[in-house]
Amino acid sequence: MLRVDHLTKHYGDTVAVDDLSFDVAPGVVTGFLGPNGSGKSTTMRIMLGLDRPTKGRTSIDGHAYRDFPAPLREVGAQLDAKSVHPGRSARNHLRALATSNAIPLTRVDEVLEFAGIASVADKKVGGFSLGMSQRLGIAAAILGDPGVLLFDEPVNGLDPEGIRWIREFFATLAHEGRTVFVSSHLMSEMALTADQIIVIGRGRFIAQGSVDDLTRTSAGTVFVASADDARLAQRLRDAGASVAVSERGLDVGKVPSSAIGEIALADGIALNELTPQRASLEEVFMELTADSIEYGSARAAS
Amino acid sequence: MNGVTLASVTRSEWIKFRSVRSTLMGVIVTTVLTVGLGALIATAVRANWSQMNPIRKLAFDPVSASLGGTLFAQFAVGVIGTLFITSEYSSGSIRTTFAAVPRRGLVVVGKLLVLVGSLFVVTEVACVATFLLGQSIFSGVVPTASLGSSAVLRSVLLGGVYLTLLAVLGLAFGLILRQSAASISAFTSLLLVIPIILFLLPQSWQNAATKFMPSALGHSMMSTNAPENFFGAWTATALLVVYVIVAFSVGVVLLLRRDA
Ligand SMILES: Nc1ncnc2c1ncn2[C@@H]1O[C@H](COP(=O)(O)OP(=O)(O)OP(=O)(O)O)[C@@H](O)[C@H]1O
Ligand SMILES: [Mg+2]
Numbered sequence: 001m002l003r004v005d006h007l008t009k010h011y012g013d014t015v016a017v018d019d020l021s022f023d024v025a026p027g028v029v030t031g032f033l034g035p036n037g038s039g040k041s042t043t044m045r046i047m048l049g050l051d052r053p054t055k056g057r058t059s060i061d062g063h064a065y066r067d068f069p070a071p072l073r074e075v076g077a078q079l080d081a082k083s084v085h086p087g088r089s090a091r092n093h094l095r096a097l098a099t100s101n102a103i104p105l106t107r108v109d110e111v112l113e114f115a116g117i118a119s120v121a122d123k124k125v126g127g128f129s130l131g132m133s134q135r136l137g138i139a140a141a142i143l144g145d146p147g148v149l150l151f152d153e154p155v156n157g158l159d160p161e162g163i164r165w166i167r168e169f170f171a172t173l174a175h176e177g178r179t180v181f182v183s184s185h186l187m188s189e190m191a192l193t194a195d196q197i198i199v200i201g202r203g204r205f206i207a208q209g210s211v212d213d214l215t216r217t218s219a220g221t222v223f224v225a226s227a228d229d230a231r232l233a234q235r236l237r238d239a240g241a242s243v244a245v246s247e248r249g250l251d252v253g254k255v256p257s258s259a260i261g262e263i264a265l266a267d268g269i270a271l272n273e274l275t276p277q278r279a280s281l282e283e284v285f286m287e288l289t290a291d292s293i294e295y296g297s298a299r300a301a302s
Numbered sequence: 303m304n305g306v307t308l309a310s311v312t313r314s315e316w317i318k319f320r321s322v323r324s325t326l327m328g329v330i331v332t333t334v335l336t337v338g339l340g341a342l343i344a345t346a347v348r349a350n351w352s353q354m355n356p357i358r359k360l361a362f363d364p365v366s367a368s369l370g371g372t373l374f375a376q377f378a379v380g381v382i383g384t385l386f387i388t389s390e391y392s393s394g395s396i397r398t399t400f401a402a403v404p405r406r407g408l409v410v411v412g413k414l415l416v417l418v419g420s421l422f423v424v425t426e427v428a429c430v431a432t433f434l435l436g437q438s439i440f441s442g443v444v445p446t447a448s449l450g451s452s453a454v455l456r457s458v459l460l461g462g463v464y465l466t467l468l469a470v471l472g473l474a475f476g477l478i479l480r481q482s483a484a485s486i487s488a489f490t491s492l493l494l495v496i497p498i499i500l501f502l503l504p505q506s507w508q509n510a511a512t513k514f515m516p517s518a519l520g521h522s523m524m525s526t527n528a529p530e531n532f533f534g535a536w537t538a539t540a541l542l543v544v545y546v547i548v549a550f551s552v553g554v555v556l557l558l559r560r561d562a
Contacts, residue, residue, distance in 0.1 A: 049404040050397055056351040066404040068306030077401055083394035085322060093395075100314035100402045102304050140398065242508035 001025060002047070002179050007056035009042050009203075016042040017058070018203035024181050024196075026147070029174045031194030032183040035289050039150070039203035040183040040230030041079070044152050048077055060148055076141035077150040081133040081157065082203055086126025090117055090136050091124060103144050115139035116165075128296040140189060148179040158265055167193050187285040201289040215278045222257045224264075225249035225273040232269050239263055249273065306403050310324050311412035314403075319386065319416050326383035332375045332421075332465070333428045339373035340432030344439040364447040365457045366525040368436025369429060376520070379421055379465045380489045383472030386413055388482040394534050400562045410554055413473060421469045424463030433458045453526045460523040460535060468516070471547050477553025493517050516542060 002024035009017040017039040022029045031183040034040050047058045049065040057064070060075060068074045084093050094108040112118040115135040120128070125136065134157055141149055151170075153161050170193060174180045184190050190197060191211055199206040199214075207214060225248060226232045233243045233250055241260070242253040249272075252260055257276050264271050304310065319325055347367055352524065354362075390396040403409050430449075437446040447454045471492075475485040497515050500508050512518050513532045522528040522538035 045397070045561070048397075048401045050400055052559075068404075071306070071404055072402050073305075075401075079397055079401075080394050083396075083398045084394045085318070085389055085395045087322040087324065087389075088318070089321065092317060095320070096314045096317040097398065097402050099317055100311050100399075101306055102310050 002181060003059045003062075004043060004047075005057050005059070007043065007046060007058060008054045009039070009046060009051065010054045017046070017053075017204055018202060019204050020200060021056075022198050022205060022208055024198070026179040027174055027177050027194060027198075028195040029170045029180045029182060030196040030198060031190035032181060032198050032200070033187060033190055034176075034185065034200040034206075035284060036185055038185075038289070040185075040200065041152055042203075043200075044079060044150050044183065044233075045076070047150060048075070048079070050189075059290060066160045070103075070144065072097065072103060073145065074144070074146050075148045076144060076146040078134070078137035078154060079150075079151075079152045081130055081137050083210065084090045084125045084133070084136065086123055089122045090125055090139075092119040093136070094140060097140055100141055101144055107143060107145075111139040111143055114142070123297045129166055129284055131159060131162055134158055134162070134166075138169070140262050143161035146178070149173055149181065151180075153183055153185075155184070155186070163189075199288050200284065206288045214284050221251050221253045221277045222260055223273065223275045223277055224252055224260055224271065225250055227270040227272070231267065232264060235263050235267055235269075236260065251277070306405065306408065308344050308408055308411060308511055311403055311408045312415050313536070315409070315412040315416045319413075319420065324384065324385055324389070328378055328385070329420075329424055332378040332382070332424060335375040335378055336369075336371040336425070336428035336465075337432045338371065339374050340368055341435050341439060343370040344368055344436040348439055348443050351517065357475065361527065362445060363525050363527050364437065364440055364445055365433065365454050367444075368433045368440070368456070369524045371432055372429065372465060372498035372520070372524065373517075375425070375428070375465055376468045376493060376517075377490065380470040380472035380475075380493075381486055382421065383474075383480060384398065384426045384476040385418055386417060386473055386491060387476040388480060388485055391480045392482060397562050406557055410477065410557060414470065414550075416530070417469055417473055418466055422462060422466045425465035426459065429458050429461035429465075429491060435459075447526070451526075456528055456535060457524050460539060463539060464520045464523050464542070467542050467546050468520075472517070474546065474549035474553045477557055514541070516545065 004020055004022050007017050007020045019040070020043065032040050042051065044216060046053050047065065065071060065075065091108060091112065094111065096110055100106055109118070112121045115138050117132055117135050117139065120132065125133065128136065134154060138154070141151065154166055158166060170180050170182060174195070184192060194207070194211065196210055197207045197214055224232065229245065229250055233245055236243050236252055236255065237261065239255060241255040244251040257274055261271065283300060307320050312486045339441065344367065390399055398408055400406055433449070440446045449455050449458065472485070472489050475489050479485040479488060493516060497512070497517060500515070509531055518532060519538040522532045523535050532538070
């Protein structure tokens with residue numbers, strides 16, 4: 001279990017993370033969503049002991065990151081695709097990492113092979129494309145066969161083939177019972193990749209749930225078409241629902257579809273259609289983070 | 303299987319140190335400057351010996367004259383030490399490093415051991431080589447010295463100690479400033495610019511202050527007859543060690559406090 005507990009981080013006057021709390025469970029892929037500058041990378045750096053929190057803490061299975069005798073065997077992370085010395089070969093980069101955590105060097109060849117960069121293993125990393133760098137970052141993350149994996153914007157720079165590969169890779173990791181925590185500002189990508197989603201904005205917690213939960217709870221209207229829309233609309237309003245009337249039917253909010261069915265039955269109105277409307281994750285995300293985005297652009301404009 | 307230990311981190315740092323070309327280039331430049339320029343200076347001394355004024359001839363020190371290349375090599379070792387840490391900041395690999403080894407003190411001590419271990423060997427070999435080459439160039443025309451004399455042996459070996467300490471000073475500057483250009487400028491200023499500024503001071507201040515400069519300490523360490531107002535070889539060595547410890551400690555304290 002990856003836990004963020006009342007985490008706050010200030011950089012001078014900037015509040016990057018603001019009293020953020022959530023848990024990330026093992027066995028599923030958890031997406032970490034937020035607009036640019038919402039504090040995703042900062043939270044991940046704090047999880048790895050790289051930045052010191054102003055308040056609060058993060059823990060992994062109850063332990064502080066610093067307390068692991070061999071961190072790479074507990075937590076694998078890919079923060080920035082370019083966090084490798086450009087003059088060093090991929091193989092030497094991984095060897096240095098493995099050596100520091102007493103991971104056998106045979107593992108280096110395995111992860112190079114797995115990440116599909118074995119053929120360029122002895123080339124300098126400086127000449128790598130963004131996609132190759134991402135793959136090297138993934139190789140480094142799984143080097144110690146860790147139970148917890150953090151990826152910050154891992155799909156950046158990957159081609160469609162690479163994106164599909166990484167999606168399957170995350171699913172496999174989660175299926176093996178590992179904790180997989182993946183940040184992104186691309187909802188569409190997260191909808192396909194993640195089982196669970198945590199949304200933050202301006203460093204604050206906004207929502208957590210499965211993709212299903214989030215898309216259901218948000219817009220949450222039900223489309224209804226019936227034999228007598230006008231009468232049904234009146235009955236629904238009486239029951240406290242919000243109703244928007246259109247030519248095709250009614251858009252009903254604030255009451256669940258089961259209640260709509262019961263009201264129609266009680267009044268003997270035949271229903272032709274009763275469909276819960278789902279917002280796309282994209283819409284939900286825009287709605288949830290509207291404040292933070294407005295804040296962001298207002299600040300950029302001023 | 304053990305986890306992260308000083309031994310594992312030091313081995314890891316050794317892999318990093320030798321797996322980038324800048325280290326190899328730095329070592330080559332250090333050797334070429336020490337030995338090559340040393341030989342060039344010795345050749346110039348030999349050529350001009352007959353015209354040299356008798357007082358300077360009396361004060362001539364064949365040891366420091368053959369170690370003149372270290373004046374240039376000190377910048378090369380400083381750059382090697384600086385880049386060993388600043389290249390991690392400029393590339394962002396420092397985060398990979400500290401995520402793998404959250405006890406940052408181990409990383410710094412590992413780097414220190416690798417830097418001292420490798421450069422001590424390189425610079426000692428280079429100093430002995432330039433000394434021997436210099437004496438063979440002098441021989442027959444200019445007075446020579448022999449490693450059989452303990453004062454001579456001390457001066458030659460302290461040449462390697464001086465260069466190694468300056469490499470560590472470069473590492474300390476890198477730890478404090480974290481940027482290659484800023485650290486190298488600061489290091490260069492300490493060795494070159496501050497002595498020039500001292501020249502502008504009244505003579506009495508100059509006499510008092512000059513001997514404290516790292517380059518003056520180096521001169522004391524590498525001479526058998528340093529100027530009277532300079533420190534003796536061992537005092538100079540001790541003082542330089544103190545400088546390095548102070549700068550390094552500041553660097554480590556900052557490193558432990560700052561975000562990576
Ligand atoms: N080292 C730092 N020094 C100063 N401010 C910082 C630092 N790191 C982050 N910030 C600020 O903190 C806020 C959160 O940044 P962070 O990089 O965590 O966001 P993010 O969600 O990862 O954004 P993105 O989607 O653009 O990667 C931003 O306003 C950023 O400018
Ligand atoms: Mg980010």
